[in-house]
Amino acid sequence: MTLPTVDFLLVSALLFAIGAVGVLVRKNPLIMFMAIELMWNAVNLSLVAFARQFGAVSGHIFVFVVVVAAAAEVAIGLIIIVLVFRHRDRPDVDTLNAMKG
Helix, strand or coil, X not given: CCCCHHHHHHHHHHHHHHHHHHXXXXXXXXXXXXXXXXXXXXXXXXXXXXXXXXXXXXXXXXXXXXXHHHHHHHHXXXXXXXXXXXXXXXXXXXXXXXXXX
């Protein structure tokens, strides 16, 4: 018994919506960063679902590219967030309107 592709797409849409709400509602950059990662994973889930449905390897290749891009985002994004946390008492994205050196 296999699950239909629609089920995977519904879970992917739900994850993406949760991530979008997290980005739009929260003001903490770390929480926003985690919400963006949730959105990346939702896209990965839909790519794998379509690759499974059509029996193509290209969806898995795209997922590999997205995972590599997400790893680069994590490396650079976490460095920026840690530096902001060091220099500010309360890292709020509304107060971080200018990144001055």
